[in-house]
């Protein structure tokens with residue numbers, strides 16, 4: 001059977017963080033309950049399209065899944081299990097990876113124990129920093145002590161597969177501040193650490209502080225491998241962001257420090273103990289089929305990409321009143337687009353892209369399609385082209401990965 005990843009979008013948060021442009025917002029309890037009903041209706045209606053799939057990962061993200069009413073995440077998971085075939089349902093098969101994102105201020109031991117009983121086997125805790133000053137600056141609703149408490153609760157509730165999200169290049173942050181957060185988090189011994197740099201996104205309060213309209217074109221380009229904001233010293237305005245050099249130092253120190261502690265960088269910004277990589281996210285980078293349910297959720301199945309309605313009223317009405325598809329923006333990817341994605345998503349992984357898989361997928365050798373580009377990047381010291389199965393970025397290529405990825409676009 002074919003493998004499927006499922007993403008469940010929960011678009012609610014206690015309060016909007018100042019840098020966040022995700023589809024999330026505060027809501028009343030009634031609205032959350034109605035949303036869950038619409039989500040369940042969507043799952044039950046759409047499941048018929050996936051009868052020849054086996055689900056091997058589920059990811060509850062957002063937003064903040066743990067702001068839903070008590071028992072809601074468990075109910076959604078139950079509905080998924082009734083509607084889909086799950087890996088691990090049969091003996092001797094590895095069980096599906098089921099992750100729930102948690103904001104430290106919105107969960108407690110009771111909630112975690114309930115999630116564990118419901119079959120959730122991976123928790124992703126978004127702390128971003130362990131300094132209260134930085135958390136306040138970001139507009140986060142939790143404090144450092146909430147993070148340490150919830151981490152302890154997660155371990156006590158039986159979770160062994162725990163991810164912690166950290167952010168680098170925060171306003172006013174020095175490399176030493178960042179390393180202190182990293183050391184304290186690594187000291188807890190989680191299975192996985194994601195360390196991303198802050199990106200200044202348009203439409204956020206940080207964007208205005210950064211310089212509003214003047215910041216246009218100055219985001220997401222500073223250090224391409226990291227997707228960091230700011231281009232060539234373009235960080236002006238009143239946000240005291242670290243310099244690109246400091247940001248690069250933080251990135252390099254993260255890799256070195258975590259390697260010494262038994263984590264390896266398996267993707268540009270993700271580190272894990274061997275065997276504990278995030279299966280769900282690897283599915284995105286390897287272009288495995290995934291179905292997204294919920295407001296604005298994205299899907300890719302059989303090389304067709306689509307998104308759900310992002311308007312709550314339309315989404316709820318579509319599922320509960322009209323009882324029809326809430327998909328929009330359906331695009332069938334051309335063969336060229338599939339190859340482009342194969343390259344620029346796969347190269348995010350440290351192991352790189354597999355020549356064999358490229359041949360199996362497209363019936364052609366990768367060299368036949370991309371030889372001039374690959375040789376050019378190799379000459380610049382950005383791509384490793386040994387004769388083995390994999391083609392991968394060099395450390396320098398990782399630093400400028402946005403540039404490298406763009407070279408694979410036709």
Ligand code: SF4
Nearest residue numbers: 013016017020062063
């Ligand atoms: S908790 Fe996450 S999703 Fe919610 S506003 Fe903050 S960054 Fe955005």
